[in-house]
Amino acid sequence: MIKQLYPLPDVGLRKQKTKSGIYLYKRGKCYRDENKKVKRTNDTLIGKLDEETGFLIPNKNYFVIFDKPMPKTHKLSNEYSTGYVSCYMNIFRQLGISDILLNIFGDEAELISHLAGYMVPEGNVMEGFKDWAQDHRIPERFQKNSQRLSEFFEGIMPVDIEEFKNKWSNSKCFNSAFYAYDVTSISSYSENIDELELGYNRDKELLRQINLSVLLDRNVHLPLLYDWYSGSLNDKTYLPYAIEMMQDTIDKKISLVMDQGFHRSETFKDLERRGIEFLTLLPSNLKTYDDLIDKCNAIGFKHVDRLSNPQKRAKTLDITLQGLKLKAHVIKDQDLFNQQLVSFYNDLDRKEQELKLLQKTKKLVRPGLTALFNVTQSKDLDLAYEPNNEAIDLAISRLGFIVLITNHPSLDAETALHVYRKKGLIEKAFDNLKNGLDFSRLRVHSGDRVEGKLFIGFIALILRMHMIHCLSSHELTKNIGLKRSIKELKKINTYKGKLRSTTAPLTKMQKNILTALNITL
Known part of the structure; x- marks a missing residue:
């Protein structure tokens, strides 16, 4: 968006509050169709609300709709923020995600990494990505608007996602004896996603939903698998199907720690038959x-x-x-x-x-x-x-x-209690997904786009949980928190000179954050 402020236009506006701010839409016109039903044309995004002044930060639609002259564009500064981008790209290399994405998606692997990096501080509303990408000097070919990104999500093939799951879940990152498994729900107002149905909603919302299951390694605090399915399906009923996919995907032995909500004799017998060890709470x-x-x-x-x-x-x-x-x-x-x-x-x-x-x-x-x-x-x-x-x-x-x-x-009571207490990490994962990454709503309008966006969200969840675990585990950064850490990383600037680029000197806090994340710039 063009970083200049304009008074709010005196027309019908719709506000959409997101984690990254409040977006303003010009309401569409009402009309009657051939059946005499009142309908409205699509609302049009015209910019973002500057919450300090109450003015509008417009996008190009504003100038087209209201016939306003476009402001002059300014040349890009030679000094720009590189710290956070360098950080998440480095983490993806450390975890082996960069290589996995490159082998599967080729040139698009870098865009996937940047989208996941964007979601961690900004949430899953894509309207702001293009401006964010420009501000952080992401290569121009990746500076896509929300419409182009929707098309990109739709183009991510399920077979490629399955290949990523296979390679990621069998990577050297994971070494737990027990993996935590649980399910949450994500709601949507969309009318065009077949899997959206009424079901048990964990957030007590009377909305149609999908169910999202996650398998998490309690030792490294990272999710290794996810799956989504119809919101009306019972979690206990779906579990055998989910386990079938886990066993086909993961080459190593699976042992599960589960919430008491999965307590059912038939489930336990099925796990026993498959040779899967489990631990759960008796209701x-x-x-x-x-x-x-x-x-x-x-x-x-x-x-x-x-x-x-x-x-x-x-x-x-x-x-x-x-x-x-x-x-x-x-x-x-x-x-x-x-x-x-x-x-x-x-x-x-x-x-x-x-x-x-x-x-x-x-x-x-x-x-x-x-x-x-x-x-x-x-x-x-x-x-x-x-x-x-x-x-x-x-x-x-x-x-x-x-x-x-x-x-x-051979699982004794002491170990069993320790393993079960660590199951709480999956609740933190869902909290990071819904509140940290703003996935309490799908914010897509077709099933094909759900697949792609959830995939990017899963990679963002890996990044977010890795950063939180590293920062909270290190003595120098345990009290800083993720939000403040990213803010400090964004202050790390690079100057692009005629002969070479130079990174500005680091503050003590920035050095501590990079040390905790095991990153050298």
Whole structure:
């Protein structure tokens, strides 16, 4: 966009708020079609809102639509920002992604890298890419507007994406014994994507969606595979199909750590049949969960059951679930017990207050109030109650536990707990995808473009998670954060002289960031 400010035109405007700013569209005209239905022509992007002044930063459409003279273009400065671009291109080389992309996509590999690099700080709205590319001196052949980029996404072939997945997931980057697997949903307003359907929406939105699954290496904090499918399909139902693709793609042995949402006997049997070891959390609403805790409490937790954290103790029991032999690690966590006990008594007090009110108003007692109280109520709705101390003691005895189940023959409780706790990385991956990269919406309008854009988004997710992991793990940069780090990297300028190009001296913070990322400029 041309970096000059203009007053907002006095016409109907639509604002689209994105991670990279607020874009303004001139609304299309209304008309009636042959069936007398009111329709509107497409809205036209005319620029971006400068949020400090409230003025417009126009694009070329503004000058064409409102018949305004184009401002004179300025010559490019000999000094320009190179730090961030050099950084992400270097990271892609380190991870082997550059070579994989080059072998599959040829000359277009560099554009894919720049698009992924753009998404990390700017999100997945492509209207700003061309100006961003100009500002960062990306080669002119890659300085595409949003329409050309949509065509580029559409041209990325599924067979090429599958080849990338195969080479990336089998690269030397990955070495975990267990991989974390989970699913999220991405919503869209589009009417032209067949896979968009209503289903279980993790963000509680009443919109049609696709489901996106990710497989993540917990050791290196990097995603190695992804897949997307119809939003109406149940995750448990789709899992066997997803595993079939994983086994066809990944050459090494797969072991999975999964959320309790995948708990199903048929799923576990299918994993066992395929020779896949798994670890998952036993849902606390199952009778098996209560039975295991009661059994361990009856035996008693001893000194010998302690884990490395003195607040935790564990017992391992052999169990049979629908004919499948598993191990159950029953872990008692004193810190968790203390937290849950406070919540338990708060809930108990609320229920007693509700009973007192029902006693006064003579209204019918709901079933949820009788589990921890002995309640009698006459035909006239006269109410008497008292605490059920036996039930209360039993409920308290079941607080502070987590139960992990696995078919791994030699996985001890300490290791199982460590592995499962690392599963939280996949939640961070989804947060990075939806909030960091602005993929809470698809922002495409055809199925062919979804495939290509999700592919670029996956590479951007790799870049983002790698940078976050490196920065947060290094003593010099653990408190800086990704946003500030990229801001500092963008300040690194290069001067293009007549004979050679020279990079400006680096600040201490810039040096620390580059050290954490293992980059030398």
